[in-house]
Every structure is written in C-alpha cells, then in structure tokens.
Amino acid sequence: MARAIRVPLVVDLLIAEDADAIRTLAAEARLDRGVPVRTPFLNRMIARRVSDVLQVEGRPLPSAAPRDAPGRAAARDALEARLQEHTVDEAHRDALAAYVGGRDSRPLGPLVQETIGRLFVAEFRATDETWQAARLLDEAARTLNPIRRLIWGFTGSVNDARRLLARQFAGDPAALHAVAIAVHNLVVSFERMRALGAAPGGVVRYTPQEAASLCLAAPPRVLRHATARGATARGEFRPGTLVVFGLEAARARTLAHDVAFLTANWSRCPAHGWVPALLASVWQRAAETARP
Numbered sequence: 001m002a003r004a005i006r007v008p009l010v011v012d013l014l015i016a017e018d019a020d021a022i023r024t025l026a027a028e029a030r031l032d033r034g035v036p037v038r039t040p041f042l043n044r045m046i047a048r049r050v051s052d053v054l055q056v057e058g059r060p061l062p063s064a065a066p067r068d069a070p071g072r073a074a075a076r077d078a079l080e081a082r083l084q085e086h087t088v089d090e091a092h093r094d095a096l097a098a099y100v101g102g103r104d105s106r107p108l109g110p111l112v113q114e115t116i117g118r119l120f121v122a123e124f125r126a127t128d129e130t131w132q133a134a135r136l137l138d139e140a141a142r143t144l145n146p147i148r149r150l151i152w153g154f155t156g157s158v159n160d161a162r163r164l165l166a167r168q169f170a171g172d173p174a175a176l177h178a179v180a181i182a183v184h185n186l187v188v189s190f191e192r193m194r195a196l197g198a199a200p201g202g203v204v205r206y207t208p209q210e211a212a213s214l215c216l217a218a219p220p221r222v223l224r225h226a227t228a229r230g231a232t233a234r235g236e237f238r239p240g241t242l243v244v245f246g247l248e249a250a251r252a253r254t255l256a257h258d259v260a261f262l263t264a265n266w267s268r269c270p271a272h273g274w275v276p277a278l279l280a281s282v283w284q285r286a287a288e289t290a291r292p
Ligand code: HEM
Pocket: 062, 063, 064, 072, 073, 076, 079, 116, 119, 174, 177, 178, 182, 183, 185, 186, 189, 216, 217, 218, 219, 222, 223, 247, 259, 260, 261, 262, 266, 267, 268, 269, 270, 271, 275
C-alpha cells in the first residue's frame, strides 16, 4: 500500500515503496511525468526542481519527459535496439573488473561515465571535470535545500555543468541523462560488487547473474504527478498529487529487475537488458582474474 502525506495547499504526496504498489501505480494512465498545472506549494517546488535541472536547452531529458512528449517513445526504442548490439570494449571491462576485484586502476566515477558515454560518442573521454559536472547535476535534481539552490542560481554552476556535458554529446538528451544521472546507479552497483567480492568466498562465491542481481542499484526515487482523480487498490490520488516511487527500497526487498527498470511500463529504461549484462560480464572478468 502507498503512504499518503497531505496538508491542504502545502503538500499532497503518495509514496510507494513496495514492489506491488509501484507496479500498480506505474501502470496507471492518469500518472505522468512533468510539472502539474495546479498543485500544492511543496509539490510544485519539487516538480519544478526536477524539470529545471533535467533539461537541455529547454527540452526535458527523457527521464523527465511526459509520456506523450513528441519522439520520446521512438527514441527510447531506438536506443534500446542499439544497446542490444553494443558490448563494452575489453579495456573498459577490464578496468571495471579490476575495481570490483579490489585492484584500482582509475577512479570509478569517471571510468563508469566514460564506459556509458562511449555508447553515444565513440571517442568520449571522461575527466574529473565531466564527472564533477555529473555529480552536481544529480545533486541539484535531488536537493530541496533552498540555500544551495540560491547559490547555484547565483553562480550559474548547474547551467555550466549541463553545458559542459551537453557539448560533449551534441546536446543529445538521452546521452546527457545517461552520463549525468543514470551513471550514478551504475557506480553504486559496482561499489556493491566490490564489497560483495571482498566478503568471505570472494568473487567465485556467486555466479555473474547472481552478483548482478544482488548488486544492481535502482534510482532511489522517481516522480509522477496525477493528471486526474483516481483510486487504485494501492492508493488514491487527486489532480496534482505527486507520486513518489521508491524504486531502490522496493528492489532491495525483492531483487525485482522489473521494478528497478520499470520494464512493464511506458517509461521503461532502454538499458534494462544492457545493464545487468554489463554487471554480469564485469563480475565474470573479476572472477577470472582474481588472485588465488
Ligand atoms: C543501474 C543502471 C540503471 C537503472 C537502474 C535505470 C533505471 C531506469 C528507470 C527506473 C527509468 C524510468 C525513470 C522514470 O520513469 O522516471 C529509466 C529511464 C531511462 N533510462 Fe535508465 N537506468 C539505468 C541505466 C541507464 C543507462 C546506462 C542508460 C543509457 C545508456 C539509461 C537510459 C535511460 C533513458 C533514456 C530513460 C528514459 C526512457 C524514457 O524515454 O522514458 N539508463 N532508467
């Protein structure tokens, strides 16, 4: 069951943190991404923060675009098809396996960012600057701290970070989403793999598929807003209600991939097959190269 937090004119939230509630609500046609027109004060603040940050030249990144945004679904399908053909080159897979096996080669953040970035621009090189830009954008999309937002508005640092990354990928919104936002889920997944590999039994204790499933990190929260009144077995909403899917909390309890990637829905992640395959192949490599 989803949990409701309602204070008239201030906030109207529905929070779903179990897999069944998320599955039911994610299939709901009256819940969409974007900024609701009429909604309580705090809801508007949260939705605006996300839409202000997750955009490039005024166009929403795909993970913030409404269901019927022109071209969104077709671009997602095209990326998904491309990812099915793409395997990570050996050098990057080896470097990731070295990290998982406890033998650092390069700092993890830029390494993962470069691995993902090369899906879009073959010669992309991640630097400390591109990685810090990704960290700032991710933080800006999450924080409600008004002082930070004021400072970022004043210094223009969030806009600079977005411009820096957008330049590298010719303004491609999917690429920007991948290297600035999705990258953090993969970084956490590899950190978990390294911890799992260091535990008793080491990297040979689990099969690559088991390790991938145990370590996969889902986005902590994704947002929807209600476009009309509705009632489901898992919770009720009114126009403007913000619905929060606590994907990572639900995934951690069930290890359900369909929840981590919202695969059953219009908003499914195009990397839902590619990411587990990458995690499994890196684990496999780490096991092959583990010290006896
Ligand atoms: C651990 C890794 C990842 C996880 C758990 C994950 C999960 C998700 C989820 C849950 C969504 C839906 C968000 C929402 O509806 O608000 C999403 C959307 C998306 N993801 Fe991922 N993702 C991951 C990595 C990636 C990577 C590596 C890419 C790109 C190569 C990617 C590209 C996208 C895109 C383009 C969308 C928007 C799809 C649309 O048009 O609706 N993701 N992802």
